[in-house]
Amino acid sequence: MIDRPLTKNIDLSREPFSIKEYEAAGGYQGVHKALKEFTDPKSIVDLVKNAGLKGRGGAGFSTGLKWSFVPMGPDAPRPRYLVCNGDEMEPGTFKDRLLLEGDPHSLIEGMICTAYAIQAEVAYIFLRWGYTLAEQRLSKAIAEAYQAGYLGKSILGTGFNLDLHLHISAGRYICGEETALLNSLEGKRANPRTKPPFPQVSGLFGKPTIVQNVETLCNVHHILVHGVDWYKGLSRCEDGGTKLYGVSGKVKKPGVWELPMGVTVREILEDHAGGMRDGLKLKGFLPGGASTDFLVEEHLDLKMDYATIGKAGSRMGTGTMIILDDQTCPVGMVLNLTRFFAQESCGWCTPCRDGLPWSVKLLEAIEKGEGKPEDLDRLAAQCRFMGPGNTFCALAPGAAEPIQSSLKYFKEDFERHLAEKRCPWRS
Amino acid sequence: MLTVEERQEIEKEIHHYEHKQAACIEAMKIVQRHRGWVSDESIRDIAAMMDMSPTALDSVATFYNLIFRKPVGKHVIMICDSVSCWIMGYENMRDHLCRKLGIQLGETTADGRFTLLPIVCLGTCDHAPAMMIGDTLYRDLTPEKIDTILKQYA
Numbered sequence: 336m337i338d339r340p341l342t343k344n345i346d347l348s349r350e351p352f353s354i355k356e357y358e359a360a361g362g363y364q365g366v367h368k369a370l371k372e373f374t375d376p377k378s379i380v381d382l383v384k385n386a387g388l389k390g391r392g393g394a395g396f397s398t399g400l401k402w403s404f405v406p407m408g409p410d411a412p413r414p415r416y417l418v419c420n421g422d423e424m425e426p427g428t429f430k431d432r433l434l435l436e437g438d439p440h441s442l443i444e445g446m447i448c449t450a451y452a453i454q455a456e457v458a459y460i461f462l463r464w465g466y467t468l469a470e471q472r473l474s475k476a477i478a479e480a481y482q483a484g485y486l487g488k489s490i491l492g493t494g495f496n497l498d499l500h501l502h503i504s505a506g507r508y509i510c511g512e513e514t515a516l517l518n519s520l521e522g523k524r525a526n527p528r529t530k531p532p533f534p535q536v537s538g539l540f541g542k543p544t545i546v547q548n549v550e551t552l553c554n555v556h557h558i559l560v561h562g563v564d565w566y567k568g569l570s571r572c573e574d575g576g577t578k579l580y581g582v583s584g585k586v587k588k589p590g591v592w593e594l595p596m597g598v599t600v601r602e603i604l605e606d607h608a609g610g611m612r613d614g615l616k617l618k619g620f621l622p623g624g625a626s627t628d629f630l631v632e633e634h635l636d637l638k639m640d641y642a643t644i645g646k647a648g649s650r651m652g653t654g655t656m657i658i659l660d661d662q663t664c665p666v667g668m669v670l671n672l673t674r675f676f677a678q679e680s681c682g683w684c685t686p687c688r689d690g691l692p693w694s695v696k697l698l699e700a701i702e703k704g705e706g707k708p709e710d711l712d713r714l715a716a717q718c719r720f721m722g723p724g725n726t727f728c729a730l731a732p733g734a735a736e737p738i739q740s741s742l743k744y745f746k747e748d749f750e751r752h753l754a755e756k757r758c759p760w761r762s
Numbered sequence: 763m764l765t766v767e768e769r770q771e772i773e774k775e776i777h778h779y780e781h782k783q784a785a786c787i788e789a790m791k792i793v794q795r796h797r798g799w800v801s802d803e804s805i806r807d808i809a810a811m812m813d814m815s816p817t818a819l820d821s822v823a824t825f826y827n828l829i830f831r832k833p834v835g836k837h838v839i840m841i842c843d844s845v846s847c848w849i850m851g852y853e854n855m856r857d858h859l860c861r862k863l864g865i866q867l868g869e870t871t872a873d874g875r876f877t878l879l880p881i882v883c884l885g886t887c888d889h890a891p892a893m894m895i896g897d898t899l900y901r902d903l904t905p906e907k908i909d910t911i912l913k914q915y916a
Contacts, residue, residue, distance in 0.1 A: 426887075465894060507825065522812075540779075583849075
């Protein structure tokens with residue numbers, strides 16, 4: 336049995352598998368099985384729910400449960416849509432790129448199985464602008480899949496139809512938020528929408544829509560082919576499957592690896608990323624992208640899964656860690672992160688539109704040595720204003736996470752900037 | 763006036779969506795691919811084709827980072843300024859590029875060859891610092907490597 340379903344076909348030193356090579360490696364068996372053996376699509380939804388697959392885009396919501404909210408039956412609205420969120424723009428996140436460039440047919444297969452489960456007839460891949468190699472490779476793979484009869488009318492002669500279109504974004508971080516992404520696909524400004532209604536009920540063009548991250552979709556066909564027990568057995572925690580974990584920053588071997596869900600932070604950092612570069616010490620890390628709370632050395636033996644990292648006061652997010660070393664200024668790092676979020680705020684709601692630029696001003700002043708002691712309390716207050724429940728979407732609460740946790744773990748470093756009236760890390 | 767080729771490419775995209783207007787972002791990208799940027803005249807022409815007002819289309823155009831509403835140089839250099847690249851030396855790379863090209867971020871060289879823009883995370887953080895020139899990604903940058911790369915575009 337395979338133990339690295341997501342990356343087993345990936346070798347970045349060559350072109351990705353063509354459809355023939357992909358089929359020879361067992362590819363598209365999931366589509367055959369789904370369309371021929373699962374005559375009741377709802378049984379796929381139950382299977383994926385039982386497998387414990389959780390959304391890999393960052394929120395970690397049960398994938399099967401999400402699908403079960405799509406209205407089915409003869410009176411349900413049509414068409415239904417499936418959208419793949421390939422807008423990987425979370426700073427420090429580079430995992431979906433590997434799947435998109437390395438094995439595009441795997442994503443297409445996962446999408447066909449998912450579309451069948453919710454009986455969607457149109458699917459889109461929403462791809463970020465900068466992934467030009469992925470765009471070329473996906474376009475080729477989609478054309479091959481149409482040619483082979485896996486896409487289009489009456490797939491495998493079953494009467495199930497699916498069209499798949501590739502949409503290349505014009506670039507904006509907020510497009511990764513699923514309702515903003517739907518507005519963008521409709522040719523509008525990518526402002527998030529009010530929930531409810533949830534996209535499962537009223538999404539793209541007001542029709543039932545499922546939006547899933549690239550990595551999530553790449554799991555689906557493997558669950559269909561190999562089953563729930565196999566899938567759960569891949570993991571070291573209650574969430575099923577493997578996970579793409581990544582490390583960037585000043586480690587010896589930055590990279591991305593497919594590992595059992597629930598390996599420890601230490602294993603990822605030391606065994607796979609080779610530990611810190613010589614002469615540097617770990618000061619802290621963002622476990623899953625820019626919008627997650629800092630953790631520190633005492634958290635190294637925690638399992639990288641949604642529940643464990645959540646209990647420690649952060650989020651596993653995308654599973655791609657950003658490492659802060661002791662020779663990099665934590666205030667400078669948080670300033671860089673907050674500038675990003677301030678720039679990428681869509682401007683729709685006040686706490687985000689005003690709170691983020693204000694936080695940038697405070698952080699700039701502190702970093703330059705012009706901060707006042709009360710600025711730390713002001714910054715903490717901004718984090719509360721931008722917190723969950725006060726904003727339209729998760730951008731501002733996410734942006735507040737590295738700020739609030741840096742005030743918790745690196746307060747002395749903020750205070751040194753205030754006392755020395757300069758950045759101690761700048762010569 | 764949109765060219766016949768631009769119109770045909772836009773028509774093809776319109777068929778991918780339930781509503782015509784949904785293709786407006788694709789339409790602007792098509793025009794930008796042909797002309798380098800999207801002028802006021804192009805906004806009016808595309809809007810007419812999409813049954814939108816020019817103002818409505820411009821509000822979409824200005825929302826997105828990569829629809830250029832001003833002329834850009836022959837090659838657009840986009841240097842990642844997000845967190846992993848910042849940790850790995852973004853500021854030095856930016857300063858080196860600015861010195862080498864004699865421009866600041868957001869500017870175009872006098873000969874019209876290069877425009878230099880900051881860009882958010884390019885999703886290649888294990889090979890930081892990184893930049894793109896047009897459609898091509900360059901990773902693990904050093905000042906020496908930047909010099910070699912720029913020569914290819916001379």
